[in-house]
Ligand SMILES: Nc1ncnc2c1ncn2[C@@H]1O[C@H](COP(=O)(O)OP(=O)(O)OP(=O)(O)O)[C@@H](O)[C@H]1O
Ligand SMILES: Nc1ncnc2c1ncn2[C@@H]1O[C@H](COP(=O)(O)OP(=O)(O)OP(=O)(O)O)[C@@H](O)[C@H]1O
Ligand SMILES: [Mg+2]
Ligand SMILES: [Mg+2]
Ligand SMILES: [Mg+2]
Ligand SMILES: [Mg+2]
Ligand SMILES: [Mg+2]
């Protein structure tokens with residue numbers, strides 16, 4: 084990485100994010116746990132397995148249809164624990180506040196965090212509050228870190244994905260990204276659109292209970308479903324084949340994408356999970372997903388091919404196929 | 420709290436910080452673990468006791484004599500685990516970067532974090548990187564959260580402090596705060612002054628091994644030793660008596676304070692611990708502290724009086740005594 088300065092794309096969840104992590108952070112921090120680059124670190128504490136994860140939330144605007152930075156900060160970290168098989172237990176909450184930030188907004192966000200945590204059954208057990216002068220931050224940023232308990236017997240990991248596995252997604256894609264875009268561009272016309280921000284621990288628990296053959300899960304946040312699939316293809320050396328026609332996309336989201344020139348495949352989600360499982364279990368998992376409030380629009384979207392170096396192939400609606408690369412970095416900053 | 424907007428003092432470690440936590444965050448997040456308001460949450464995972472803590476670091480300048488934001492972010496969180504009796508095991512690292520931040524500085528800070536973690540024997544196992552547009556943050560902010568294992572049999576807590584306990588401090592006070600002040604005011608003249616930023620896990624382990632009668636510890640960061648003692652007096656309902664003549668203060672720090680009009684008692688430390696222990700063990704603990712590189716200037720500075728409502732009483736050098744209140748909020752923002 085010969086770039087001399089940080090670019091917005093270094094935070095976009097695409098190629099530049101990946102390079103920054105693998106070429107700057109990993110060489111210094113090096114340890115086996117971090118190098119797996121999964122959504123959470125899987126660690127042994129005492130004689131049991133737990134997972135531990137962190138995310139900072141810098142979303143702009145802080146209030147949006149379907150949530151706010153507070154609920155997002157709780158859901159996002161719960162989801163990173165959940166997709167690693169962790170039953171979320173507790174969170175930390177670190178606030179960076181800009182001088183002059185309205186107290187009412189802080190209370191509204193704190194209430195929303197508390198409600199989101201309560202709904203998901205986790206406690207916020209430790210916190211921190213720093214204040215910086217006007218102009219040194221934009222409103223507020225929140226970091227949440229979380230700890231979850233792992234009970235699923237087999238390892239959920241990119242390394243567990245096998246040729247022949249089915250690939251599922253738990254619902255419509257791009258809802259969160261499209262909502263933030265709309266709100267930012269003041270596209271008031273598309274009034275139905277809402278973020279999908281939601282805690283996935285309940286949904287994940289129900290599919291883990293339904294099948295012992297789930298191999299890997301990931302929450303497609305920054306960079307969208309496209310970025311996480313391209314990344315998994317690269318990490319695993321497996322080719323992943325996705326049928327574009329099966330990708331669930333809401334009409335309103337499709338509309339926003341057409342107006343603004345975005346692809347829902349690369350837009351952020353905050354309440355979705357991509358699942359890799361043994362093919363014979365796919366229908367059963369799909370049934371369980373569809374019976375859950377956050378999985379009604381779940382689909383089987385593709386399958387894992389050979390271990391041939393890795394690549395993401397999109398079978399397009401018009402019948403062709405095309406290789407999808409990890410995008411450089413979403414050009415929509417501060418989406419989460 | 421009738422203030423409508425966040426003030427710098429809400430981040431100063433004094434009265435306004437305390438009010439913000441107890442009147443805004445606690446009422447929403449309420450749970451017994453958080454409400455103890457110790458440096459770390461003490462939690463049971465599996466059948467063992469651990470501690471979990473978080474801090475965001477927003478220090479300005481990011482490089483200072485004796486450290487940088489990276490080493491500080493590792494030391495600070497290690498120290499919050501250590502003073503709760505936790506043997507630090509692992510950290511998370513969440514970066515918020517401003518677009519345009521120099522890559523060389525990021526590498527230097529990352530290297531420094533990695534070295535600090537290695538020295539203290541902890542691993543950075545999970546991370547996150549967000550980028551915001553130019554002007555939306557000031558350079559970079561780092562959050563670290565940490566997990567430690569508790570082995571000390573008796574509970575280290577404000578609640579464990581007893582009338583008659585001795586109060587110790589592990590070394591000179593105000594070094595970190597004075598260094599940041601000097602650097603910010605470009606007081607080049609006082610060239611010897613350095614931050615005390617250091618990992619206290621080794622020092623704490625040695626005193627815990629030396630005495631089963633340590634009751635409470637705290638690292639006097641924002642607000643300094645004065646603020647944490649006033650807070651403990653308030654929380655415990657005990658009167659704390661401190662002999663001003665015993666407070667260890669470096670000549671250079673005293674000099675800076677005189678020039679700039681600050682009191683070292685209220686300046687931040689990043690490598691010090693205040694200790695409450697059974698009086699008969701105080702000398703033994705003092706010996707152990709003094710034999711450790713980070714405890715050479717340790718002192719017994721006072722004692723715990725009656726449970727009479729709580730108050731911090733400073734026995735002044737000139738022979739009087741004065742009640743010290745929790746300061747409103749340090750007027751030196753972004754010290755850590
Ligand atoms: N600064 C960093 N230092 C060390 N590891 C990092 C850093 N930033 C990210 N990582 C690691 O890179 C991987 C990907 O991180 P990323 O934040 O993209 O995942 P995520 O949290 O699932 O996504 P999002 O942040 O969009 O919710 C994780 O394994 C994470 O631990
Ligand atoms: N936003 C918050 N939400 C919940 N609890 C908080 C919040 N901010 C602080 N706390 C709690 O208040 C107590 C004091 O926090 P504080 O950050 O002052 O301690 P510290 O980390 O030891 O000091 P420093 O941040 O100066 O290193 C801790 O118990 C912490 O968990
Ligand atoms: Mg994730
Ligand atoms: Mg995440
Ligand atoms: Mg703190
Ligand atoms: Mg502390
Ligand atoms: Mg701290």
Ligand SMILES: [Mg+2]
Pocket residue numbers: 137138139546547548
């Ligand atoms: Mg992340």
